[in-house]
Structures are given as structure tokens and as C-alpha cells.
Amino acid sequence: MIPTDLRRNPWFHLGLALRIAAILLLVPALQAGWYTPFMARSLAAPTLDPWSRYLQQVGELPAFFAGPVMYLFHAPFVAVGMLFDWVAGSGSTLAQIGLGLSLLVADYGLLLALRHMQQGSEDRLLLAYWLSPLVLFITYWHGDTDVVPTVLMVLSLVLLRQGQPGRAGVMLGLGIGAKISILAILPFLVVFLWSHRRHRDTLPRFLVSTGLVSAVLVGLPLLFSPAVQQMLLVNPKLLVANPGMISILDVDITAGAGHKLYIMPVFYLLGLYGAWQVGRMNFNLLYTVLGVVYLAVLLLTPSAVGWYMWVVPFLVAYRLRAGRRGAMLVMAFATAFIVHKLIVTPMPGIPLLGLAPGLTPLMPEDATWALRLTSFAFSVLTGIGIVLALNMLRRGLEENDFFGLSQRPLAIGIAGDSGTGKDTLALAMAGLFGEGAVTGISGDDYHLFERRGKLWQAFTHLDPRANDLEAFTRDALQLIAWRPILCRHYDHATGLFTPPRRIQASDLVMVTGLHALYPIALRERLDVAIYLDMDEALRRFFKLRRDVLQRGHSQEKVLASIERRVPDFQDFVQPQREHADVVFSLLPADPEAIEDPGYLGPVPLKLRVQMRRATNLDRLARYLIALCGAQVDVSQASSQGMAELVVDGSDVQPEDIDMTARQLVPELEELLARNPAWQAGMTGMMQLVVLLQLAELTPKRR
Ligand SMILES: Nc1ncnc2c1ncn2[C@@H]1O[C@H](COP(=O)(O)OP(=O)(O)O)[C@@H](O)[C@H]1O
Numbered sequence: 200m201i202p203t204d205l206r207r208n209p210w211f212h213l214g215l216a217l218r219i220a221a222i223l224l225l226v227p228a229l230q231a232g233w234y235t236p237f238m239a240r241s242l243a244a245p246t247l248d249p250w251s252r253y254l255q256q257v258g259e260l261p262a263f264f265a266g267p268v269m270y271l272f273h274a275p276f277v278a279v280g281m282l283f284d285w286v287a288g289s290g291s292t293l294a295q296i297g298l299g300l301s302l303l304v305a306d307y308g309l310l311l312a313l314r315h316m317q318q319g320s321e322d323r324l325l326l327a328y329w330l331s332p333l334v335l336f337i338t339y340w341h342g343d344t345d346v347v348p349t350v351l352m353v354l355s356l357v358l359l360r361q362g363q364p365g366r367a368g369v370m371l372g373l374g375i376g377a378k379i380s381i382l383a384i385l386p387f388l389v390v391f392l393w394s395h396r397r398h399r400d401t402l403p404r405f406l407v408s409t410g411l412v413s414a415v416l417v418g419l420p421l422l423f424s425p426a427v428q429q430m431l432l433v434n435p436k437l438l439v440a441n442p443g444m445i446s447i448l449d450v451d452i453t454a455g456a457g458h459k460l461y462i463m464p465v466f467y468l469l470g471l472y473g474a475w476q477v478g479r480m481n482f483n484l485l486y487t488v489l490g491v492v493y494l495a496v497l498l499l500t501p502s503a504v505g506w507y508m509w510v511v512p513f514l515v516a517y518r519l520r521a522g523r524r525g526a527m528l529v530m531a532f533a534t535a536f537i538v539h540k541l542i543v544t545p546m547p548g549i550p551l552l553g554l555a556p557g558l559t560p561l562m563p564e565d566a567t568w569a570l571r572l573t574s575f576a577f578s579v580l581t582g583i584g585i586v587l588a589l590n591m592l593r594r595g596l597e598e599n600d601f602f603g604l605s606q607r608p609l610a611i612g613i614a615g616d617s618g619t620g621k622d623t624l625a626l627a628m629a630g631l632f633g634e635g636a637v638t639g640i641s642g643d644d645y646h647l648f649e650r651r652g653k654l655w656q657a658f659t660h661l662d663p664r665a666n667d668l669e670a671f672t673r674d675a676l677q678l679i680a681w682r683p684i685l686c687r688h689y690d691h692a693t694g695l696f697t698p699p700r701r702i703q704a705s706d707l708v709m710v711t712g713l714h715a716l717y718p719i720a721l722r723e724r725l726d727v728a729i730y731l732d733m734d735e736a737l738r739r740f741f742k743l744r745r746d747v748l749q750r751g752h753s754q755e756k757v758l759a760s761i762e763r764r765v766p767d768f769q770d771f772v773q774p775q776r777e778h779a780d781v782v783f784s785l786l787p788a789d790p791e792a793i794e795d796p797g798y799l800g801p802v803p804l805k806l807r808v809q810m811r812r813a814t815n816l817d818r819l820a821r822y823l824i825a826l827c828g829a830q831v832d833v834s835q836a837s838s839q840g841m842a843e844l845v846v847d848g849s850d851v852q853p854e855d856i857d858m859t860a861r862q863l864v865p866e867l868e869e870l871l872a873r874n875p876a877w878q879a880g881m882t883g884m885m886q887l888v889v890l891l892q893l894a895e896l897t898p899k900r901r
């Protein structure tokens with residue numbers, strides 16, 4: 200029930216003790232005056248529409264104007280409390296405590312949800328949320344029930360982040376069924392999912408499940424319950440903190456001739472436009488945008504106390520990322536909030552001291568000095584809130600788009616001799632980024648002649664003059680500039696060109712070929728330049744096997760071609776090595792395994808990596824040993840001034856490499872597919888090294 204690390208944490212126990220004490224010792228005015236009587240009355244005579252029954256019997260709108268999910272969540276706890284009250288003859292004391300316990304359950308659920316939403320130290324999360332004075336005041340002093348829709352909203356965000364849009368929609372639908380105002384978050388989630396290539400395909404499933412669940416939970420009650428229809432327009436909770444106000448639309452500016460400018464919709468639409476303008480958002484920026492928009496609405500329109508609960512998860516996310524400065528800002532905001540609400544909202548009852556719940560604010564409503572003090576407190580709260588919102592936005596924008604993808608695609612170049620593994624590595628990298636996120640352009644498609652062309656007598660494929668490198672460069676640069684190209688394809692199965700086809704740009708452009716690092720204009724635009732320098736015996740073994748079995752060449756022809764190409768390899772292909780950021784050299788773990796050209800089984804491999812930029816080579820080595828069980832040798836300064844890493848471990852598993860990658864580059868989540876296809880063995884190692892190179896580049900790309 201309670202995770203071990205929480206059970207052993209003193210901060211958790213302190214927060215739990217504070218909550219239980221508040222539930223037993225305090226009787227919040229909202230609950231005593233509205234929620235508990237409504238729940239008790241309706242549970243005493245159950246009906247499908249407790250709201251209309253209350254309207255008929257009492258003649259005024261019910262005080263419990265939340266949706267059916269909220270009602271059904273509290274009902275079991277209040278019903279058990281009522282049962283004990285009936286046995287003990289204790290009035291509605293235990294029913295009231297039952298309501299408080301239901302909030303504690305939702306509150307604890309929100310703590311667990313936030314543990315999923317924000318990876319980080321347990322202590323810092325407990326201090327940021329479980330011991331937050333904001334949370335304790337709103338839920339246990341003032342008695343609001345907004346923690347229930349808030350936990351459902353956070354669960355929806357967590358499930359979205361985990362790539363489960365259907366379940367995320369169900370959770371959001373339940374949240375809307377608990378409090379219809381949660382609907383306000385939906386347009387922001389639509390903008391987020393749409394702006395993200397990796398999430399866009401989940402949008403329909405998310406919308407359908409949200410729509411179905413909320414249609415049943417909100418649509419039906421709206422259709423058949425007159426009281427629920429009225430509740431949408433009138434928000435009695437606002438009356439307590441803002442006399443004379445019955446709806447957030449009452450915050451307006453008279454625009455002459457009886458027309459009004461409603462402030463809330465204006466700020467909401469500005470926030471939505473801002474989110475759309477940001478374009479590609481990561482989840483942290485989504486949390487920031489939601490937090491900032493919620494704060495703006497809360498601060499710029501006199502809001503019910505419970506609505507501040509909705510912004511708590513985003514304040515927690517900001518505080519955990521912003522360090523001490525963020526923590527101080529959030530604490531200042533919480534303090535100003537509590538001071539203001541203490542003087543404008545009713546006190547809870549304290550039965551032990553004989554104090555009844557106060558249904559009127561502490562301050563005398565008509566005294567000038569009281570109005571000045573209240574206005575001053577609200578002004579301080581608004582001022583700190585605006586500073587907090589601006590800091591959240593600044594940090595969120597700075598941290599967003601870690602790879603600079605909203606500016607232009609990432610470009611990876613892979614060059615090497617024939618058979619060194621260019622296509623294999625390019626396919627492996629594409630599998631990490633996901634369908635639709637990668638565009639490939641191959642130098643083979645820019646050969647000048649087809650396989651049976653007579654001019655191959657004069658040139659080998661390695662001679663730049665036998666390839667249209669100008670068109671290759673132009674098209675690659677077009678893709679790197681987000682522009683589509685028209686390009687024919689060289690089919691290795693037939694040795695013929697296919698008709699030109701349109702290739703769209705994507706987040707990642709993979710430029711592969713014998714001359715991928717040859718054109719200066721191209722290699723200068725590559726984010727990572729890779730050269731494959733496979734062990735020659737291994738290359739011949741692999742090339743022979745591939746060209747005979749997959750390309751239909753005879754063994755004699757392939758061997759003759761290899762010999763004929765050596766001079767051009769030395770003149771045109773090998774010199775590209777010096778332009779590479781990374782040089783991968785695959786070696787046979789056991790040279791005897793490739794002595795028989797007819798061997799068709801797997802070949803255990805080793806990998807030598809030489810990197811020009813290797814700030815965390817030792818850290819990488821430690822993770823590879825610890826998490827992947829690989830044997831690793833590191834030498835900082837190898838030949839050509841490159842750091843060198845030799846890795847042996849053909850039994851390295853994809854999930855170990857995935858874990859290593861996420862440890863070394865937490866921001867990878869923005870880049871990788873929801874289920875990245877990691878490869879086992881040395882191919883997986885190469886995938887990991889390429890991603891590390893991309894991550895090291897990012898500051899330059901911004
Ligand atoms: N990382 C790798 N792991 C195992 N085998 C590989 C790897 N890279 C290449 N090969 C083998 O080498 C052959 C040629 O690879 P390929 O990617 O077609 O080379 P290129 O595209 O450079 O001509 C492949 O058919 C495969 O059998």
C-alpha cells in the first residue's frame with residue numbers, strides 16, 4: 200500500500216500526522232456548512248440525481264456543485280462515517296471525518312502520481328508537495344475537495360507521458376466528471392500532442408476516450424438534471440471569497456453600451472495562443488505552460504480557494520527543477536496566499552476548543568482598514584504570483600527543445616567503404632526515433648549510371664566523378680532546411696534506378712553513402728559526422744556474403760570489384776575519416792569465425808570507438824560496465840587526438856542500453872520514439888554513442 204521508501208521517510212510521517220490531526224481536530228466551514236450536509240442528506244435517501252432532489256427540497260442550489268465522480272468518490276467514506284454516527288449517536292461527526300479521510304486518500308494518490316511525474320529525490324518531493332503549506336491549507340484548513348480532480352488530471356498527464364493516450368483520456372474524462380472546469384486543460388493538451396511529431400498519432404485516441412468518458416459523466420447529468428444545468432452558471436464557492444460574484448465571467452470591464460469584456464476568456468485564449476506559438480514542447484514545458492496559465496487566471500480573476508490546488512502539481516514540478524531559488528519563490532507565494540485567504544475566508548471549527556466553523560470571513564466586511572489590509576494582501580499575492588509565473592516560463596522555455604528541433608532537423612552523416620555497415624547503422628538509428636521522425640538520403644541513389652552501364656568500365660563507385668555529389672549535397676541540405684526533395688532510388692536488387700519519389704523532411708535527417716562526408720558544404724551542416732572503419736577482413740566477409748546473397752553478384756565478381764576499388768578507396772573514401780566526429784570500427788571477437796566465407800551464422804563482434812568530443816567517456820565506460828555488463832577499455836588520447844573506447848560484449852541486451860542512455864541523457868525522452876527499437880550487442884553500442892554525441896552538441900544548436 201505505502202512504498203517502502205515512503206514508509207521509512209520521516210517527512211512522510213510528519214505530513215501524514217499533520218493531515219490526520221487536521222481531519223480529527225478541524226471542521227472546515229465549507230465541509231460543515233455545505234458538503235457534509237449535502238452528502239449526508241442525499242445518502243440518507245439515495246437518488247440518481249441528488250442535486251435536483253436538494254433543489255426541490257431546499258429550494259436553492261446545492262452547495263455540492265461538483266460532478267458525479269466527486270460525489271461517488273466521497274460517498275463510501277461519508278456513508279461509513281454515517282453508519283458509525285448512527286451506532287455511536289454522534290450526529291454527523293464521523294461522517295465529517297469520513298469526508299476528510301476521502302480527501303486524504305486523494306491527497307496520497309496525488310503524491311504517488313507526482314512521484315511518477317517528477318523523477319527526483321524523495322525528500323525534495325515530500326518537502327515540495329507533502330509538506331506544502333498550500334496543500335495543507337486548501338484541503339485540510341479550508342476544506343476544498345479540488346485535490347480529487349487534480350489527482351485525476353495529473354494521472355492523465357503521467358499516462359500521456361507513458362504513451363498510453365487511451366487511459367490518459369479516461370483519467371481526464373473522470374477529472375471532468377469530478378469538476379467540469381478541468382475541461383480547461385484539454386485545448387492545451389491538444390496543442391501539445393499536435394505540436395509533437397512523436398505524439399501526434401495518439402491525439403485521436405486521447406480525444407475519443409476523453410470525449411466518451413466525459414460525455415457520459417457530464418453530458419447525461421446535464422441533460423437530465425435541472426440542478427446540474429444551473430450549477431454550471433453559478434459557482435457558490437466564489438460567493439464566499441468574492442461577495443456578489445457568482446461566476447468567473449463576472450470579472451469584466453464595461454465596454455460601453457452595456458457590453459462587457461470578460462477578462463477570464465481573454466487571458467485563457469492568450470495562454471492558448473502562447474502555447475501554440477511555442478510549437479514543439481517537451482513535457483516539462485507543458486507543465487510550465489499549464490502552471491503559468493492557471494496562475495494567470497487565478498491571480499487576475501478573484502478565484503475560489505480550491506482552484507489554487509490545480510496549480511500545485513506544476514509548482515511542484517517547477518520547484519524540483521528550479522532549485523533553491525524556485526523553492527523560495529514558491530514558499531513566498533504559498534505564504535502570501537495563506538495570509539490573504541486567512542483574512543478573507545471562514546475559519547474552520549475546532550470542536551475541542553468549542554469553536555464552531557465560521558461561515559463569514561474573519562475580517563469585518565465594512566471596515567475601511569480591513570478592506571485596505573485585504574487589498575494589500577491580495578496585491579502582494581498577485582505580485583509574487585506574477586514573478587513566479589514569469590520565472591516558471593523563463594526556465595521552461597530555456598529547458599525546452601533540448602535538441603533545438605523546433606529550429607531545424609538533426610543531421611547525422613554516415614560515410615564508409617562498401618559493406619562497412621552504413622545502412623545497418625542508419626536503420627538502427629531510425630528505429631530509435633520512430634516512424635515518421637527520420638528521413639534518409641543515400642549516396643547510392645546519386646550514382647550516375649545503373650549497374651550494367653558501360654561507363655562503370657571507366658570508373659568505380661568510389662570515384663566521386665561516378666556520382667552526382669552536387670545533387671546529393673543540394674538535396675541533403677534541402678532536407679536539413681525542412682524542405683522536401685524529389686529523388687530517384689537505386690535498387691540494389693535489380694541494379695536499376697526507380698522513378699523519382701518525394702521525400703519529406705523530418706526531425707532527423709540520416710545522410711549515408713560512400714561520400715557522405717566528402718562535400719564540404721554538406722559536412723559543415725551535419726550535427727554528427729560518423730565514419731565506419733570496419734576491420735578489412737570482416738568487411739570483405741560481410742560484403743561478400745551480402746553482395747552474393749542479397750545483390751545477386753558472383754563471388755568472383757565481388758572479389759574482383761573489391762581489389763579494383765582499393766586505389767579509389769584510398770583516394771576518396773578513407774580521407775573522410777579525418778572529418779568524422781566519431782569513427783566506429785567493428786572487429787571480429789574471434790577472427791577464426793570469419794575464415795569460412797560460406798559461414799552464414801552470427802559473428803560475435805567487438806567495437807572500437809574513437810571520438811573527437813568525449814567529455815563523459817569515463818562515465819560512459821562505468822555505465823557500460825555496470826549496466827550492460829560489457830568489457831570496456833578507455834584511452835583518452837589515441838591516434839589523431841581522439842579519445843578511444845574498446846567495447847566487447849556481444850551479449851549486451853537492448854534494455855540495458857536503453858537504461859544506460861536514459862541515465863546518461865535524461866532529455867532523450869524528447870527525441871526518442873515512445874518505444875525505441877534498441878539493438879543488442881555492438882549495434883546497440885553504436886546507437887548509444889551516436890545519441891551521446893547528439894546530446895553533447897545541443898548547446899551549439901540553440
Ligand atoms: N553492426 C553490425 N552488426 C552486425 N552485422 C553488421 C553490422 N553492420 C554491418 N553488418 C553486416 O555487414 C553487411 C553490410 O552492411 P551494410 O549496412 O549493407 O553496409 P553498407 O551500407 O556500408 O554497404 C550487412 O549485410 C551485415 O551482414
Ligand SMILES: O=C(COP(=O)(O)O)[C@H](O)[C@H](O)COP(=O)(O)O
Pocket residue numbers: 616617618621622643646650660690691692694712713750
Ligand atoms: O559500392 C556500392 C555502394 O553501396 P554500399 O555502400 O551499400 O555497398 C555498391 O556496390 C554500388 O552502390 C552498386 O551497388 P550494386 O553492387 O548493388 O550494383
